[in-house]
Amino acid sequence: MTRWPLPDPMKTALEQAHLAADAGEVPVGAVVVRDGEVIASAHNAPRTLADPTAHAEVLALRAAAKALGQERLEGCDLWVTLEPCAMCAGAIAHARIGRLYYAAPDPKGGAVAHGARVFEHPQCHHRPEVYSGMGEEEAAGMLRGFFAGRR
């Protein structure tokens, strides 16, 4: 159980994950924040959108870039309920996200602390500060419930 109040952006990311589950998508949500203001939020939607790149992070980054009218999101942070995969970690680097907060680790598909460890290679041109664990119980519980319900 999380023993301190969750920061608002992680609450918003968890709400987005709930929306994903409601739509039959793997429950992952993401939020882009700048100076305490939510710039964009999104949930996982590859089936709904017929788009293999439509993970929560990619959708949130694209929406934030569109809202700001610029390719790079300097000064922005990304909050997401699950450890990003290689695609999303690469997108986070391209977007120049300052801080990445993710809730649950993903030993199977994650590429930040597992697998490809995208930010740890010299080829990675931008490495965000990474914080994990806030909201982990809530995010992981939602994922467990989702997959249990599909068996």
Add this chain to the structure above:
Amino acid sequence: MTRWPLPDPMKTALEQAHLAADAGEVPVGAVVVRDGEVIASAHNAPRTLADPTAHAEVLALRAAAKALGQERLEGCDLWVTLEPCAMCAGAIAHARIGRLYYAAPDPKGGAVAHGARVFEHPQCHHRPEVYSGMGEEEAAGMLRGFFAGRR
């Protein structure tokens, strides 16, 4: 110099790369092919679209998925003029691309044969067959010319 005729999809990818250069974008082009038919083609356009994910590969995969109305591009191959980065390699895996053909290696930003080597981790749920080198001289020459012209 390439000593054999380039396959048509790589010619199309190189034409897309030219279009990127004409638009002031780093010249990279990509094509999705199924059973000899071009399903989608695209060029690098992150500045033009204000989208940090708008690499040629991601745009071509998204367009192909939209054209076929499905998240996964089983039976499709991707042809691209430059070794994919971590983001694009991850997207290629998510899309279940069967064969990846890339022209020029990218020791600085590539994540197939360099850096994160996205397909080589047990966490990678789908690994395409990978072929490199066809069109390398043309693709690399275009990139050299582009960056030389910007100095």
